[in-house]
Amino acid sequence: MRPIWKERPSPAYQTIKAVVLGGFALAIIIPIMVVVSTSLASDQDIISAGGYVLWPSHPTVKAYETLFSGGLMGRAIMVSVFVTVVGTAIALATTIALAYATSRPVLFGRPVLLLVLFTLLFAPGIIPMFLIVKQLGLIDSLWSLILPGALGAFNFVVMRTFFMNVPQEILESARIDGASDFTILRRIVMPLSKAVIAVVGLFYAVGFWNAFFNALLYLNDTAKWPVQVILRTYVLQGKSLSADQLGVAPPPQPQSLQMAVVVVALVPIAMVYPFLQRHFNKGVITGAVKG
Amino acid sequence: MESRYGRRRFLGLGGAALGAVVLGPTLAGCGDGGAASGGAKASSDVALPTYKAFEGLRPELAGAESGLEPGFLQFPENAIASVQAPPLKNAVTALTETFATPPPPMGSNPMWQALNQALGADLKLTIGTDPGYPEKFATLLASDSLPDLMWLPPNQGIPNIGPMLEAKFQDLTKYLAGDAVLEYPNLAALKPASWRTAVVNGKIWGAPIPSTPFGQVMMGNPKTWAKVGGLQCKTADEFFAKCKELTRGTNYALEPAIVNMLHMFGEWFGAPNSWRVNQDRSLTHLYETDNYKAAVEYAAKLWAAKVFYPDLNLADATPKTVNGQIAAQVTVGPRATADFRAADPTLFVDTMIPFGHDGKAKPVYDMGYGTVGFTPFKKTDEGRIRELLALVNYLSAPFGTKEYLQKNFGTAGQQYSLDAKKNPVLTQAGNQQAPGLVSALQIMTAPESVIFNPAYPEDTRKVHATEQKLLQYAMRNPTAGTYSDTSSKVGPKLTEAFRDTIIDIVTGRQKMDAYDEALKRWKSGGGDKMRGEFEAVLPAGVPVTAS
């Protein structure tokens, strides 16, 4: 519904909007369609198209069958879902707590803030990181994928900025009413910050879902590999070393396999987004405050 | 292109000639002398393990000392046991890399479990992937919790191999040098040329991992080349003309892997395999020769004629060669014909035999590295060393043995069955369990290579014949098996920088004058030092390069 105060846009402005958004959407939809189509394409389709396929004339799910035949992919999805869900929960909790605590002028607030900001600039080396993870006994444990990602400086800064924008008057009056800091966070700040919590949660979830390098280093047991490692090895893999000795029937075209993995890696996270989207709708804050 | 790292790095391992190996940047190590070639001065003194060929198998097509690989038209009917007792009493851990899809883990991989049973204890593999292997190797090394075995790749940027081996790994000379190796017959069946890879600082550090001794070759789809009278040429001008003719519409003559193509052109122009040995036993590097420079100019001419496929980022030319969009590409070894068969069962690609650029000069054919490195042991006591050697002995069992079958095909009736001609063929279960595991095992331990393509016995004959033709022009890198500190330290970086300039020149981004400038930088950056070090240890047996 158009709010009463909003005037009807001029046709010219309307057209420009439509062209910009429509063009951008098309520029995305077509390539994504190519990805999906290629994953469903038959060998002839791919060979005749010379690589990627716009529309499969002989659709087949052979690539997906191959992908799931080894059991590797199914397990990997479970691992990724676990790491993403648990990781996002932990990271959100840590970030919210720290961002709130540093968003007010409290004891040690500034030094802690500087501690976080410093992490934006430098990166610990691969080797020292490995040694820590090993010292903590996390090698070959899924926690090695979760704990090192429990706080992101960028997400922290974004969250903290939003928290600081929560009107001071509300907090002060709550405090006068005798609310503790815990209560204020839970009852006032968090409900007012749904949008940013949704955004940061999404950022974390995507980060956990897409991470692969830690898994390569910290996990020796292939049963614990997440989807992204499989994606890498499929998308990047060359030919099997033993292919010439095996002389077996040809597997599906590498392109369809690769695109099938891409689709598999894309779908779960794509499904989460619509649930978060409603938090970006206008008026969340006023609604909460008014209520 | 990342997808290129995987394939190309592996191509490099497969034994590309030095100096002009592959486009992928991470491959540079294979360049000049190779990080893992072996041994300083002392290395020439060490007694290599006594060679004792495996008896009891007669290939249909005989191999030869020259590097010619024996060809088998079918798998020997009654596989012989090469190992008397299971080698292991205790579990063994190993770091290796797979170039296939990672295998199902041990717990749910019957083939792996069967192998463990045959070995007598669990073989626990930590399977690295590409990319990420050098990082994994370095972190494990720094963490001081080394696995028992660690595959040491020759070309993935692992520097200062000598001191590293001395610090962390077991000197195996005592157990392997001379006749001592005869206790492990499958290791004694590895050729001296392969063993040289595993010698560093005059000590033997592990069993080498042989691969095809052939280097890069150019391959073309015969259906495409039929239009211009076939792939084989007599002169560079003829090749040029054919390329121009084949480039029509969306079809192109050559894959855009410039460095690899340049390597092929270099052979036609008589450029040496990495180094040229002069009459006075001094060395001249490939980049310093007029032959190579001429090849660069020739490549630039071809580029200007637009016969290269115009997407430099092309990851894998194979599908395009199969469908005719690209006429020729570079692969490793004549046996790579099998890759094209896998994509199109009706296709047997042609292999270019090098020719003199003007029809008169003698071309060369650069042999490859011949191994994919070696696998050193963590420092340990004698009992354990013997146990690990027995394990490596088992895993290096030659083609045609029971152990080979177990390692590569699993158990009859489960992972493989015999086809009409009694060749083992993987079953569906085998196809899931085998490739990732076999790849990981093969990269850390392997017997001498053979030609075997059971589905197409005719191919085996043809490949064998091609190898003989290539061997007429074969040239080996004179510094192979010697060691230069500088090369190990800065070789990869120098090669990379020089190649960047060459690619700029060929693609017209820089003029030919940039060549000498880059060469100067290469020399002062360490090239001259490298030369000195290689000259000092140049084995007397290496002949003066014919030119």
Place this chain on the structure above:
Amino acid sequence: MTLVTERPDSAKTVRETPKRRRGRRQRSTGQELPFGVRLRRDWQMLVLMVPGVLFLLVFFYVPVLGNVVAFQDFQPYLGIMHSEWNGVQNFINLYANPDFWDALRNTLVLAFVQLVLFFPVPLAMALIVDSLVSNRTRRAFQTIAYLPHFLSWVLVIALFQQSLGGAGFVNNLLRQAGLDPIPFMTNPDTFPLLVVAQLVWKDAGWAMIIFLAALSAVDVSLYEAAAADGAGRWRRLWHITLPSMRTVIVLLLILRIGDVLSVGFEQFILQRDSVGPGAAEVLDTFTYYAGVVGGDWSSGAAAGLAKGVVGALLLWGANSIAHRLGEPGIFQKRGQS
């Protein structure tokens, strides 16, 4: 009741909250209270900090000390304890290496182009999307726009190659029409534009999300009031929307500037060969070739430290400018009022 009648500018609000209220809970005067009192007052806040700080110490500060290898000739097999110290030699080598300066120059050029050409795109897009009335169109567009973020660079570049590459869709059309192909993907001079185009395609939709979240926090009653006063679309945009988002925009800009030297690794390494290192070598790829490919961990660490120091200066500079302009920036000064 509407509590928020005016867009709160938090910095000012915090600083100017008068010291009027009684009680030890008051925070704006915190600096002057004795330690014990503050501890008693803030203990819950300190508890909230514990997990985060613990994380920082264990997974950042301890391992980041490993960067001392920048002052060593580090060898993995010797470890940090036994590798030889070589002072600032690694930095001297870096300074003397013309390739390093090329990489730095390329990085800065690309970062600047990205900042100018990429940064405004998601903002503009968010504003357009926010102005859409139909919820369905809005959601549909959002859902589509953020998808490419999940495709890896390998794939994104492959898709660009398919359409704009030398053998790609567009150039094949040009050839059929008898025209010369355009080297979109291989021309080093236009490479920065290509990079931005790829970035817009992949990440503009995703980057829009934060702006949309900020827009959702704008109080609708402000628009109502403004419209009632006769303010048109553009005036509302200028006087309400943009000021409300100023904090977030400035914040993201500062973060971006602090991170300017990380222009992206994969995107460049994948295209380095096709446009040549002259245009595509950036600090991150330079570090990769020195560190991982060359196995020279110390040089890698040295380049990383140098990068961090420059980043710190840029971050500090950008933040100071933001303060001058009355914006809170990443961290605001407070307690001096």
